[in-house]
Amino acid sequence: MLASDSHRRVELPSELYTYILGFYDLECDIGLKTILSVLATNRYLRVAASAPIVWKPYYTARYTHSVPENEQRRRSLFGDDYRLLYAARRDLDRQALRLLDEIRTNIAGRNAKACVLVKVYSFDVWDALRLEATLQLPAYFCRHKPTQPPAPHALPRRYWAAIAQGVIARYWAVQMWQKVAAGDFSTTMEEMLCGFSAFFGWSPTEIATELDEETKDCREFLQEKRIEHNQNEPDFDLRKVCAGIVEYMEDCGWMVDDRSPHPNEHILNSFPHTFLDTSDIPLTALSKTWLFIGIARRLGLDAFTTQMPPRETICCVRSPREREPIIVNFRKGAQLLVKGYEVPFFQTIPAAGFPEELAGCAFAPPPAIVFMVEAMQNITRDLRRYHDNEIGPWDNDDEERQLLASHAMQCAIAIGQAREDDISLIFLERIAELLPLDGEPIFMDALLGYDAASPQCAESFREVMNAIQRVEDVEARVKRRSRLPENAIKHFAGQIVYNPPMDEAGCIIDWQYDPEPAGASSDIPEDANASSIRYRILSMDLVEFVREPTDCEPWTLTKAAARNLYLSWKHFGRYFEDVSEEDMAPADDEDEDGEMLPTKLVLTAEMQLLYPEDSCVRRPLTGTSRDPTR
Numbered sequence: 197m198l199a200s201d202s203h204r205r206v207e208l209p210s211e212l213y214t215y216i217l218g219f220y221d222l223e224c225d226i227g228l229k230t231i232l233s234v235l236a237t238n239r240y241l242r243v244a245a246s247a248p249i250v251w252k253p254y255y256t257a258r259y260t261h262s263v264p265e266n267e268q269r270r271r272s273l274f275g276d277d278y279r280l281l282y283a284a285r286r287d288l289d290r291q292a293l294r295l296l297d298e299i300r301t302n303i304a305g306r307n308a309k310a311c312v313l314v315k316v317y318s319f320d321v322w323d324a325l326r327l328e329a330t331l332q333l334p335a336y337f338c339r340h341k342p343t344q345p346p347a348p349h350a351l352p353r354r355y356w357a358a359i360a361q362g363v364i365a366r367y368w369a370v371q372m373w374q375k376v377a378a379g380d381f382s383t384t385m386e387e388m389l390c391g392f393s394a395f396f397g398w399s400p401t402e403i404a405t406e407l408d409e410e411t412k413d414c415r416e417f418l419q420e421k422r423i424e425h426n427q428n429e430p431d432f433d434l435r436k437v438c439a440g441i442v443e444y445m446e447d448c449g450w451m452v453d454d455r456s457p458h459p460n461e462h463i464l465n466s467f468p469h470t471f472l473d474t475s476d477i478p479l480t481a482l483s484k485t486w487l488f489i490g491i492a493r494r495l496g497l498d499a500f501t502t503q504m505p506p507r508e509t510i511c512c513v514r515s516p517r518e519r520e521p522i523i524v525n526f527r528k529g530a531q532l533l534v535k536g537y538e539v540p541f542f543q544t545i546p547a548a549g550f551p552e553e554l555a556g557c558a559f560a561p562p563p564a565i566v567f568m569v570e571a572m573q574n575i576t577r578d579l580r581r582y583h584d585n586e587i588g589p590w591d592n593d594d595e596e597r598q599l600l601a602s603h604a605m606q607c608a609i610a611i612g613q614a615r616e617d618d619i620s621l622i623f624l625e626r627i628a629e630l631l632p633l634d635g636e637p638i639f640m641d642a643l644l645g646y647d648a649a650s651p652q653c654a655e656s657f658r659e660v661m662n663a664i665q666r667v668e669d670v671e672a673r674v675k676r677r678s679r680l681p682e683n684a685i686k687h688f689a690g691q692i693v694y695n696p697p698m699d700e701a702g703c704i705i706d707w708q709y710d711p712e713p714a715g716a717s718s719d720i721p722e723d724a725n726a727s728s729i730r731y732r733i734l735s736m737d738l739v740e741f742v743r744e745p746t747d748c749e750p751w752t753l754t755k756a757a758a759r760n761l762y763l764s765w766k767h768f769g770r771y772f773e774d775v776s777e778e779d780m781a782p783a784d785d786e787d788e789d790g791e792m793l794p795t796k797l798v799l800t801a802e803m804q805l806l807y808p809e810d811s812c813v814r815r816p817l818t819g820t821s822r823d824p825t826r
Contacts (some may be wrong), residue, residue: 210741218228228254244796251278259285261322261401289324292317292418299633300349300356301801304668307636313360314367314637322364322399328357334774337762343786351762352800355769362397365460369394370607370642376564377611385501386493388564389486389571393469395604408446409496410487417444425495427515434497434515438522441491447585450477450487464576464601480574482567485511500561509570512561572608575601596766599626603634610643628667632769635664670805677809680709683728688813689799690772690788694751695735695742701751702735703761703797704773706807736764752793772797779814 234245276278286741295313299306331347331354347353369391376383390400415425423440424431427690443733445451450471455533464470465479468486479487485501488511492499498514511524579601628635641658644653666672677685687693691704710730729744742748753761760773762768775794783793799811 240736246279248276248278251282252276252558254278255282255285256635259323260281260405261319261399263318263320266320288317288320288692291327292321292324296325296353296356296360298458299360300352303670303673303802303805306633306668307664308639310360310363310633310642311637313539313633314364315641316362319368319401321401322361322401325357325361325364329354329361333458333762336775337759339759349773349800351769351773352802353769358635358766359384359396359631361399362395362631363637364396365399365412366399366607366631366634367401367637367642368406369604370490370611370638373568373608373611376568379563379565381563383564385564385567386486386490388568389468389482392467392571392575392604394638395600395607396467396469403468403472406469407490408494409492410472414441414444414491415495417447425497427517429497432515432517434513437494437497438513438524438557441488441495442524444491445484450479453635465578466571467601481526481573482509482570485509485524488524500794501567502561503566509567512649568608572605575605596630599630603627603631607638607643625663629665632667632770635660635667640664671804675707675709675807677813680729684709684744685745687731687748688810689803689807690776690810691734691813692751692753692795692797693748695733696733696747698738698740699736701753701757702733703753703772705732705734705739706803707731734761734765734768736760739765750795752783752795754783754793758794769800771800771803773800774798 211493231245231250235242270281270284274284292313295309295317299309299313307508331350331356332342332344333350334346335342337351363581372383372387373391376388387400390398390403393403394400417439418425418437421440421443424433424438425437426432442451460647466483468483470477470486489499489501492511492513500512501509502512503509508525508527512521513524515522579598582598583700631638644657644660677688685707687707689702689704689706693702693704694700694701708730709728731742731744731746731748733740733748735743753775776796776798777794779794779796780792781795783791796814799807804811
């Protein structure tokens with residue numbers, strides 16, 4: 197035997213290695229890490245680990261979103277080489293997350309970077325942002341003991357990832373609506389209505405996925421009822437299938453018509469994400485039509501939305517096996533589920549001496565702008581009822597819900613005004629705070645355009661631009677305690693306090709030096725104590741303004757209370773990173789068994805820029821550290 201033969205390694209067939217690598221769990225990082233290790237072993241194993249069959253599951257599992265034109269370009273470059281496709285998308289992910297990190301840590305230039313995010317990366321990086329928005333929380337905010345260490349800056353990274361997803365979705369919605377307003381027939385009614393949910397951070401793919409799940413359940417429902425929905429089967433009956441879909445909708449609680457909802461109970465019943473996620477709510481006829489058409493089309497039926505006089509939205513379902521379409525009219529509680537020529541309007545056409553085929557031509561889908569106008573009318577009515585009844589938000593989420601619905605309507609109306617080149621926009625301070633990246637991408641770029649021609653557009657453009665400059669002017673916004681009169685300010689940003697009026701623990705979000713008396717600002721109650729300092733305090737489900745002198749006193753925070761504060765306010769991560777382990781105090785409550793509890797929250801990079809001296813402030817506890825929210 198030759199010496200070289202004794203050291204020769206016997207290689208298994210590369211196909212066997214490829215087969216083995218396909219057994220790893222896609223939800224576990226160890227599979228991908230193993231494949232990458234195998235790639236780096238030698239040339240022989242690199243071939244096995246590069247096989248498309250190994251990488252395709254990882255690609256399809258991670259990337260559910262894309263910009264269609266960009267994905268087509270990648271496919272033309274890499275074909276079905278999923279390893280290269282995966283590598284190209286991961287490179288985009290890294291670029292976008294670096295950009296997002298710059299947005300998180302730097303106030304100046306945020307809106308310009310957001311424009312790059314929505315125009316260059318868009319839905320190509322949606323899935324990376326989704327993973328970023330679900331990073332492991334710091335241990336003190338977890339319900340159970342975490343199994344892995346938290347990612348650095350997890351709370352602010354989660355917050356800004358969700359904000360980035362929202363601005364990407366809204367930018368897509370505005371551009372899509374502009375096509376609809378121009379009379380584009382390629383945009384469907386389903387896609388148009390998805391645009392309203394985009395203002396709440398939902399992508400059209402996510403809405404479509406929810407509809408897919410509903411269709412799956414509906415298919416099972418039809419099978420239980422022994423209703424055949426396959427048009428190739430001999431016992432297929434179009435009318436029975438349509439009736440079965442309506443019955444499924446009734447079973448889901450979408451056909452509730454026997455009560456009048458409270459004005460703030462279903463303010464979003466024209467927004468798809470709301471009624472897909474909630475049952476037993478009274479929906480508008482348009483929302484029911486949208487659901488019916490979405491499910492019917494996914495069942496393989498030729499279904500679309502149309503209108504008949506007098507401007508009545510109906511569902512029309514056709515089959516090559518049926519001479520007449522089936523009409524479903526949800527304005528009449530779906531009681532009108534008839535063959536097309538049984539509808540009185542269509543009976544008048546042959547009666548007038550016209551060919552029967554001409555009546556059939558009336559069953560055609562109009563452009564989506566018809567239904568967009570109807571949706572806008574429904575939302576306007578709901579918002580008006582909300583305001584006319586003087587409904588006050590009972591928590592932060594309710595206020596945000598109303599503001600986002602108004603934001604969607606303002607953008608939709610502005611798109612309609614664009615045809616007259618007479619756009620008028622109001623960039624509210626609350627919108628700038630709630631949606632810190634919308635100013636330039638949504639208002640200046642998508643709606644107004646940088647070349648705003650008309651005086652009205654130019655004026656709105658200047659107002660938005662000036663508002664963005666004020667928000668991003670760090671020097672003008674910095675608050676330094678050392679520049680205030682001695683002992684003028686008692687508390688600091690990030691401090692845990694006990695708020696007697698609320699009888700619970702909270703935290704100081706920020707403070708302002710405001711020498712105006714109470715009542716001069718609409719944000720401050722008329723009976724507030726006049727002072728130069730006002731604090732914004734987060735308590736359970738409520739953000740309130742409090743002026744000095746206050747009854748608030750330094751306090752401690754239990755894990756349960758910390759988690760409740762985080763869950764009660766979506767913007768928590770913009771201001772705070774974690775609890776401060778350097779600022780602890782013993783708990784007096786015997787139930788805490790002498791445990792050391794935090795008295796302070798760690799400020800984010802943004803807050804440290806705006807309140808550079810607050811991180812160094814410490815206040816001893818002056819009273820009991822019992823936590824009333826524990």
